[in-house]
Amino acid sequence: MKTIITLFTIFLISLQCSRFQFGSNQTKDETAGAVVTFLQGNISITSQGKENKAKIGDVLRPGDRIITKLGRVDLQTYRGEVIRVKDNSDILFRDIAGETKTNTDIHMLAGNLLVKSVKLKSGQNLSVTSPTMVAGVRGTVFSFELDKGSVPKVKVYEGAVSVAFKTSPKLVEINEGLSVENYNRLVKTLEENEVVLEPGETLEVNPNLNELVYLINAKVSANALTNEQLTGFLDLDNGLSKSQTVISPQEKAETETLVSITSETIKKQIERQNANPSEISKVDTIEKEHEVKRAEALNQIAKDAEKAGLDNEEEIHKHYSILETIHKSNGEVLSGAVVAQLGDIFIVHSTKGVFQLSVDDIEYVEYRNFKVNTKAKK
Missing domain, CATH: 2.30.30.100 (SH3 type barrels.)
Structure with missing residues (x-):
């Protein structure tokens, strides 16, 4: 299974470069980062191979990984996205937007995310991926959940999220047993299963489609994907779909607690860490601003409940x-x-x-x- 996941991760990186233009800006952007604004419990951050216990004011860079156990952490990017990583999650930040870097790419190995995007401009992208799926968003609030051994779950609270599966065009080149005709049918099947979720809608995933993605990558590794093995998957009509669901008062309340602090404070913290990475973070301003915003959100939730x-x-x-x-x-x-x-x-x-x-x-x-x-x- 680890081999399959690794292989599909390689495919997904290739996919994102073509679909969302990830990695198009190769110039290093020192402002690209996300600041820890709030946390509870046991959170670890792995950066450049070193694992440390997370603390408020820490700055995550592209390539950093967060693992939560009994805890959760809120992050705010330079661009203004707010990301809550919930309990029992394993998240890799492949890319993080900055002043010139246009993409935030969050890869979920397991767990649960709540994401609040800013309104993105043309050429800017925010995506969340799993080993089998990519979700692209523009100015929205949504959750993305992945339990080990299950299909991804996506739910939208505001805005819209586009969800799709893709395959690599190199599939035909490295597998003699796969005909161009069957490959084209396969790609068409997957592309036609792209869905756009709107508020109050959740993603429905056909487990056979997930199985197909894993099968492709496992067989590609052995250069042994055949027409016979694809026969049962080529005519999938219902790979991805969506259903209407109720947004509970508790879910609505949680989205309202996903608060942001001033962009100036975030930018100053990133700049401070750039100037002296070993310096102990000055977090008083971050803590105070977040505390004020939390109190405002909780007060409003209480008022709404009273009404x-x-x-x-x-x-x-x-x-x-x-x-x-x-x-x-x-x-x-x-x-x-x-x-x-x-x-x-x-x-x-x-x-x-x-x-x-x-x-x-x-x-x-x-x-x-x-x-x-x-x-x-x-």
Whole structure:
């Protein structure tokens, strides 16, 4: 499987160069980077072969990799994109936009991303790829999820995302057993399965199409892809499709917590790291700005919850599709739903009202037979 993934990664790089013009600007751009603006838990960054624990103010460069375990991290690029890498993710930043570099290319090996793009100009690109897929966006908010052994999941909250599979034109040249006619049919099948997702739509992937992509790359490695092996895949009509889905209040709230700080602060941090990479990051401004923006977002989420006017369990359950019991540290018990959580602050919509509670205010939260501890009991 590792060999297959590696091979398809090579294909995808070739694809992106032709489709999205990735790597078209070979001049080094010292401003190309993304700054860690917020994090929780255990996050590691690997840069130039060295792995370090992530901290606020760190600057990621093209080629750097982030691995999250029980934690998440928010990044903001020089161009202004905000990227949240969630728990249990393994992400490679193949390219990051800067002052002259036009592309941000994020490759997901596993995990879950929430991305908020800026409005891109002509020639600028933002893409998220997996070992079998490429998603290209322009000014949007979307999630991209990939569990090991499963097909990618994409959901759009704002704007639009184009999702497609592609193959390399070198496939015919290095495989004598594959006819030009069958190759052309294969490419046509894949290209016609490109879909554009809009707000409230999610991606549906035919597992056979994923299998096809892996098969192609495995067989290309052995120079052994034959017409017979392609027979079952050439007439796929339904490789990629889309379906309408509900954007839950919790999902909407999370997109609103994906806040950005001033571009001047991001640019100064990148410049500071360029001037003296070994210098301890000056993060006070980053922390303060992000804290203010977080508070504004959480306050708005709380106000929106209050406007809903829900004050009984049935209404809350219907609106949020869950019903939880929040056990506070002072012994008080609230019945309702956790609407949003960022950092140490929870927004709770209960039958007694809407509250902003810190992690120290909450002993644990129960959902049916599940219990989530927010801190170790004393």
